[in-house]
Amino acid sequence: MSATIRVASFISLMLVSMQSWAEYQLNMRPGVTSFSQGAYGIHTMVMWICVGIGIIVFGAMIYSIIMHRKSRGAVAAKFDDNLTVELLWTIIPFIILAFMAVPATRVLLAMEDTSNSDMSIKITGYQWKWHYDYLAEDISFFSNLATPVEQTQNKATKDNNYLLEVDNPVVVPVNTKVRLLLTSNDVIHSWWMPAFAVKKDAIPGFINESWFETDKVGTYRGQCAELCGKNHGFMPIVVKVVSADDYQAWVAGKKQLAAAAAESATKTWTRDELIEHGKTVYATNCAACHQVSGEGIPNVFPALKGSAIATGPAAKHIDIVTHGKTGTAMQAFGTQLNDADLAAVITYERNAWGNNMGDVVQPADIKAAR
Numbered sequence: 001m002s003a004t005i006r007v008a009s010f011i012s013l014m015l016v017s018m019q020s021w022a023e024y025q026l027n028m029r030p031g032v033t034s035f036s037q038g039a040y041g042i043h044t045m046v047m048w049i050c051v052g053i054g055i056i057v058f059g060a061m062i063y064s065i066i067m068h069r070k071s072r073g074a075v076a077a078k079f080d081d082n083l084t085v086e087l088l089w090t091i092i093p094f095i096i097l098a099f100m101a102v103p104a105t106r107v108l109l110a111m112e113d114t115s116n117s118d119m120s121i122k123i124t125g126y127q128w129k130w131h132y133d134y135l136a137e138d139i140s141f142f143s144n145l146a147t148p149v150e151q152t153q154n155k156a157t158k159d160n161n162y163l164l165e166v167d168n169p170v171v172v173p174v175n176t177k178v179r180l181l182l183t184s185n186d187v188i189h190s191w192w193m194p195a196f197a198v199k200k201d202a203i204p205g206f207i208n209e210s211w212f213e214t215d216k217v218g219t220y221r222g223q224c225a226e227l228c229g230k231n232h233g234f235m236p237i238v239v240k241v242v243s244a245d246d247y248q249a250w251v252a253g254k255k256q257l258a259a260a261a262a263e264s265a266t267k268t269w270t271r272d273e274l275i276e277h278g279k280t281v282y283a284t285n286c287a288a289c290h291q292v293s294g295e296g297i298p299n300v301f302p303a304l305k306g307s308a309i310a311t312g313p314a315a316k317h318i319d320i321v322t323h324g325k326t327g328t329a330m331q332a333f334g335t336q337l338n339d340a341d342l343a344a345v346i347t348y349e350r351n352a353w354g355n356n357m358g359d360v361v362q363p364a365d366i367k368a369a370r
Contacts, residue, residue, distance in 0.1 A: 029194060032214040036197030038107040046100055053096075111197070114211045117179035121170065125182075125189030125202035125224070127331070128231035128288065132170055139254045142336060143168045144284045145234045149292055152234075164221045167284065169238035173247035177213040186331075190226035193237060199225055217241050230300075231288050265339040265363040271347070274360055278348025281341045286349075289329065294353040301329065305353040314361055317346055318369045334370065339363035 030040045068074040122133040130143045146165040150156035172178050182191055184202040192199040196212040224235035242250065269277075283292065289301040294310075296303035304310045309317050321342060324332035333342060343361045350357040 031195050031197050032216045032218070032220070033196050033212050035107050035110045036195065038103070038110065039197050042100070042104050042107060045103070049096060049100070111210070114179045114209045116177065117211055118176045119172070120179040120181060121172075122181045122183070123191055123202065125184040125186075125191070125228070125235075126336070127186050127229050127329070128224075128235045130191070130235065130237065131185075131336075132168075134251075137251055137254075139251065139258070141168045141254070143170070143238070145236055147234075149283065149287065161221065163233060164223070164236045164238070166236055166238045169219070169240050171240045171242060171247060171250045173244045174217050174241050175213070175215050177211060180210045180212070182208045182210065187228050188226050189224050189228050189235070191222070191237060192225035193220060193222035193239060195220040195222075196239075201226060214241055217243065234288065261338050261340065265367070268362055268364075269340070269343070269360070271351075271360045274344045274347040274362075275351055277340070278344035278346070279352070281337065281345040282348055282352075285333065285337070286345065294349070304349050304355075306355065310349045310355050311357060314346070314350070314359060314365070315369070317350065318342075318361060318366060321346055322366065322369060339366040339370075342366045 028040050028043050029036075031037050119137075120135045122135060124131040124133075126142075129145070131140070132143060133140045143166045145163065146167045147161075147163050148156060151158050151162060180191070180198070180200070182200050182202040183206060184204045186204065188204070189202040190199060191202055191210075193212070196214070198210050198212055200208045200210045202208065218241055220239045220241070222237040222239075224232060224237075226232070228235070286304075290296050290304050291301075294303060294305035296305075309320060320330065322332065322334035324330045324334075333345075337345070340363045343363045343366050346361045347359075349355070350359060350361070
């Protein structure tokens, strides 16, 4: 390869690299809450302090290497210690650390101060989804991953919010101090919202607290930041900050949905209605383990296709879905789904993938089994 070609290739590579760096972000995000912006400010301040120290230290080293090299006739000094120098390199770092500690302590204290909150939301981690309770509004719902299965299986093009979409986002009003109470139903999870600078562990049998308040309307995304099992990467968090009027409209809509769900548990469904609704419930709650095809994962999660449960007595099927199975990953969905959802998903499992049992389970059957 000629020198000209090598130079041209090098310049082209540099241009590509510059374009890549233009899209690459190493810095923290400023955030949209007071203490997230405080954390960003501290990070920036410390970075510049480090830059200044680096310039002084490496500048002194480079100067010494050049000006006191052997070829210039420099002779190494011989001494054991220097009290003045030792005092300086002890006192100066102490002053720098104290200078950084004051704003850092202020931000840390603000992060832990949940007093005078305007509303409280209880957050419970499940494998692998989040449950939210609005304590003052009597609103409760699960938030599940909404990314299509085809994308997770590389059968469709991934969109910009791949693995960061949910079916039920958290909605809060702008300019409202929201207190968060975090716990877990099974293993340790971690509720992480980078834009809010909130990252708190959700621990079984324990309540952690945090809070956020922002004056910026928008949609903010986060994830579980604790290795909580097989589908750890499928536990996104979406928070929508809306105006006060939009929030009240959302609350009203949620209460209407709750009333409709309660009503649906008292009616008699047709077989087709149960199977259609059950397919949706299954995709949201069961497919992660038992797979869309119902074939499960060998030696990990059992198949439902042709299984003794899905093709056996309906009462046993209802019992295991409602109460779970101790010592296994099979959760008790009786605490997570309403009677209509349970009836629909069980009916679907008994009639999908060639099981073709032909029977149906009604919400009344679930209510009786409870």
